[in-house]
Amino acid sequence: MAAAVFLPAPGVAATADPKPAAPSLPTHIRGGAWPTSHVQGVTVDTRKGFAYWSFTQMLVKTDLQGNVVGTVEGLTGHLGDIDLNGQDGRVYGSLEYKAEEAFYIAVFDVDRIDRVGMDAETDGIMTAVHLDEVVEDFTADMDGDGVFDGDTADTADHRYGCSGIDGVSFGPGFGEHGGRQKLMVAYGIYSNTSRTDNDHQVVLEYDIGDWQEYERPLTQSAPHRSGPERPDGKYFAYTGNTTYGVQNLQYDPYTKNWIMAVYRGKKEGFPNYSFFTVDATAEPERGEVVGQPEPEAGKLLTLRPDGLHDPATGIRGWEFHGNHGFEALGRGYYYVAEGRPVDDGGVPKSEGEAYLYRWTGKAPTPFERVR
Numbered sequence: 001m002a003a004a005v006f007l008p009a010p011g012v013a014a015t016a017d018p019k020p021a022a023p024s025l026p027t028h029i030r031g032g033a034w035p036t037s038h039v040q041g042v043t044v045d046t047r048k049g050f051a052y053w054s055f056t057q058m059l060v061k062t063d064l065q066g067n068v069v070g071t072v073e074g075l076t077g078h079l080g081d082i083d084l085n086g087q088d089g090r091v092y093g094s095l096e097y098k099a100e101e102a103f104y105i106a107v108f109d110v111d112r113i114d115r116v117g118m119d120a121e122t123d124g125i126m127t128a129v130h131l132d133e134v135v136e137d138f139t140a141d142m143d144g145d146g147v148f149d150g151d152t153a154d155t156a157d158h159r160y161g162c163s164g165i166d167g168v169s170f171g172p173g174f175g176e177h178g179g180r181q182k183l184m185v186a187y188g189i190y191s192n193t194s195r196t197d198n199d200h201q202v203v204l205e206y207d208i209g210d211w212q213e214y215e216r217p218l219t220q221s222a223p224h225r226s227g228p229e230r231p232d233g234k235y236f237a238y239t240g241n242t243t244y245g246v247q248n249l250q251y252d253p254y255t256k257n258w259i260m261a262v263y264r265g266k267k268e269g270f271p272n273y274s275f276f277t278v279d280a281t282a283e284p285e286r287g288e289v290v291g292q293p294e295p296e297a298g299k300l301l302t303l304r305p306d307g308l309h310d311p312a313t314g315i316r317g318w319e320f321h322g323n324h325g326f327e328a329l330g331r332g333y334y335y336v337a338e339g340r341p342v343d344d345g346g347v348p349k350s351e352g353e354a355y356l357y358r359w360t361g362k363a364p365t366p367f368e369r370v371r
């Protein structure tokens with residue numbers, strides 16, 4: 001078992017914090033190795049002492065020593081980033097079925113996960129809320145040839161280059177101090193260097209106060225469409241094109257940043273940073289969403305004027321991983337997931353683990369491992 005540390009460290013100011021860090025947290029947590037695709041997200045309930053891991057087709061629950069408590073299995077779509085809702089104690093994650101053109105927030109009643117092999121459809125653990133807005137942008141026939149080209153990056157279709165959804169996080173509305181927490185959902189964005197309308201991260205804002213009326217169990221062979229027609233807000237952050245958009249989105253109450261961990265982009269003329277921070281205190285500004293086929297106005301987010309700077313584009317960013325899982329614990333501490341393929345006696349598996357980091361604010365990498 002990894003050593004525990006006392007939080008907060010000397011010199012780190014305590015802040016008003018909806019997710020307080022526990023007095024001691026392990027510096028390393030194992031999420032296990034599973035016959036799935038790679039780890040996509042981690043979220044930690046420091047109060048109850050559990051970690052939740054998205055392994056693409058499976059949700060895994062461990063304690064903070066890495067002992068497996070249970071799993072929710074049988075997902076045939078793509079479970080991406082996840083986040084704990086501190087208000088209802090449930091875990092929310094992005095869940096995609098691209099062939100069916102269906103995109104959900106999955107809601108897991110994680111207190112009831114108590115054994116390995118629970119079923120996402122039949123054990124009453126998971127409900128889902130469908131997001132129509134994502135379908136509209138994903139399926140947009142942008143070149144107007146009457147054909148939607150489907151799940152491919154090599155097309156002019158998909159508004160903003162939308163490939164679906166991945167990063168999710170609870171937090172305050174952009175530019176708001178306190179107020180009702182919102183669920184923010186970030187688009188996946190295909191990597192495509194031959195178009196100009198895919199250089200933004202797109203974030204949908206939902207107030208989930210009325211989501212009980214939409215939540216339904218999911219029958220994956222007959223995906224339902226129960227969900228809000230429109231988001232409560234839609235925002236754009238100019239980062240340059242990335243490879244599949246925001247992998248991990250996380251509100252950080254310590255720095256008051258919205259953190260975006262990405263797989264870096266490939267476009268020439270852009271800095272292609274791996275990590276971005278949006279200033280959570282900045283009011284979104286109405287302005288042009290540049291690069292669209294027709295001039296378009298939208299609510300623009302402000303990248304934090306800190307870290308690396310690309311003078312040609314004005315883009316600010318950092319270099320860090322965090323695209324397999326990133327959880328802000330408060331007080332400037334974080335769990336950051338790593339994943340890799342492993343061979344388990346001839347069975348290919350994906351292993352996930354998380355390490356404890358603290359904020360330093362230094363460029364190019366504003367975190368250091370706690371050892």
Ligand SMILES: [Ca+2]
Pocket residue numbers: 141142143144145146147148149157
């Ligand atoms: Ca088309």
Ligand SMILES: [Ca+2]
Pocket residue numbers: 040080081166247248323
């Ligand atoms: Ca992902």
Ligand SMILES: [Ca+2]
Pocket residue numbers: 041081082083167168169248249250326
């Ligand atoms: Ca997240």
